[in-house]
Amino acid sequence: MTNDGTKYQVEGTSPHMTGERLLEETRKATMFGEHLWVMAGTWKVDPAKMQAGAQALMDHESLLGLAGPGCYVCEEPYSARLAHRRCKGDPRRPR
Numbered sequence: 001m002t003n004d005g006t007k008y009q010v011e012g013t014s015p016h017m018t019g020e021r022l023l024e025e026t027r028k029a030t031m032f033g034e035h036l037w038v039m040a041g042t043w044k045v046d047p048a049k050m051q052a053g054a055q056a057l058m059d060h061e062s063l064l065g066l067a068g069p070g071c072y073v074c075e076e077p078y079s080a081r082l083a084h085r086r087c088k089g090d091p092r093r094p095r
């Protein structure tokens with residue numbers, strides 16, 4: 001659960017967990033040369049809460065760190081200057 005009360009299913013077909021949404025957002029951003037600003041978070045997870053049907057807690061107490069924001073496509077850190085420029089990254093070419 002996030003601080004705003006959003007719950008994430010540990011197992012299942014949630015687009016958040018399968019990466020389908022990330023692929024779709026990457027496709028849309030690269031189609032128009034836009035940056036895809038993202039942040040990554042790391043939470044300490046209790047294995048006892050990861051059994052099927054259980055909800056993983058993603059609360060403030062379990063949060064270990066955040067990284068970003070940065071562009072998922074060009075892998076550059078966010079800056080107001082870069083945000084106004086066209087994204088030159090290519091998700092098909094890892095850096």
Ligand SMILES: [Zn+2]
Pocket residue numbers: 034035036071072073074075076087088089
């Ligand atoms: Zn970019």
